[in-house]
Amino acid sequence: DAKTTQPPSMDCAEGRAANLPCNHSTISGNEYVYWYRQIHSQGPQYIIHGLKNNETNEMASLIITEDRKSSTLILPHATLRDTAVYYCIVRVETSGSRLTFGEGTQLTVNP
Amino acid sequence: GAVVSQHPSWVICKSGTSVKIECRSLDFQATTMFWYRQFPKQSLMLMATSNEGSKATYEQGVEKDKFLINHASLTLSTLTVTSAHPEDSSFYICSARDPTGIQALHFGNGTRLTVT
Numbered sequence: 001d002a003k004t005t006q007p008p009s010m011d012c013a014e015g016r017a018a019n020l021p022c023n024h025s026t027i028s029g030n031e032y033v034y035w036y037r038q039i040h041s042q043g044p045q046y047i048i049h050g051l052k053n054n055e056t057n058e059m060a061s062l063i064i065t066e067d068r069k070s071s072t073l074i075l076p077h078a079t080l081r082d083t084a085v086y087y088c089i090v091r092v093e094t095s096g097s098r099l100t101f102g103e104g105t106q107l108t109v110n111p
Numbered sequence: 112g113a114v115v116s117q118h119p120s121w122v123i124c125k126s127g128t129s130v131k132i133e134c135r136s137l138d139f140q141a142t143t144m145f146w147y148r149q150f151p152k153q154s155l156m157l158m159a160t161s162n163e164g165s166k167a168t169y170e171q172g173v174e175k176d177k178f179l180i181n182h183a184s185l186t187l188s189t190l191t192v193t194s195a196h197p198e199d200s201s202f203y204i205c206s207a208r209d210p211t212g213i214q215a216l217h218f219g220n221g222t223r224l225t226v227t
Binding site: 038 | 115117145147155156157160202204206215216217218219220221223
């Protein structure tokens with residue numbers, strides 16, 4: 001699975017959009033971009049995933065650059081409950097379903 | 112949506128004893144489940160892949176005789192930490208893939224193990 005690079009931490013004001021970047025310059029054509037988050041002392045929670053098109057669901061939007069070497073997770077209106085570690089993971093969807101977690105980004109939403 | 116239940120959520124045991132952690136998929140069948148371990152301020156580390164009806168596959172450096180995994184049904188996998196020591200104190204998390212869903216892995220809420 002391709003390696004990803006994320007900033008270790010970010011801050012965001014409550015009610016504003018949180019934009020979390022992820023670099024995956026070695027991504028292969030059949031690898032998907034997945035985002036999970038982990039709130040303190042809980043298990044990770046699936047957020048969204050995509051291959052090359054931008055994706056949106058009730059939690060977030062995923063913007064993937066045209067060359068697929070980077071992506072941005074957007075939380076449109078961050079709340080205090082969005083404070084968590086956000087993990088960007090790149091993998092082939094059928095690679096046994098295993099996920100390899102990097103260090104992620106600690107997002108802190110401030111009141 | 113799909114739910115993975117993990118039990119217990121926390122456990123304290125004495126050094127030398129064994130502890131069993133259960134992971135259940137509540138509304139889907141999971142032929143494969145995964146066990147992770149997470150130390151404070153660190154990321155999740157995959158320990159092993161649990162396959163229903165067959166032996167688990169362990170990651171390099173994980174002792175299979177210490178961390179016993181059983182996946183006897185399509186909805187239940189168990190991790191037993193045998194002869195636990197204080198260095199085994201950690202946050203253990205299981206996950207399972209819903210084959211009918213959006214190819215996402217669903218995670219339990221973890222088990223906090225403290226060995227005294």
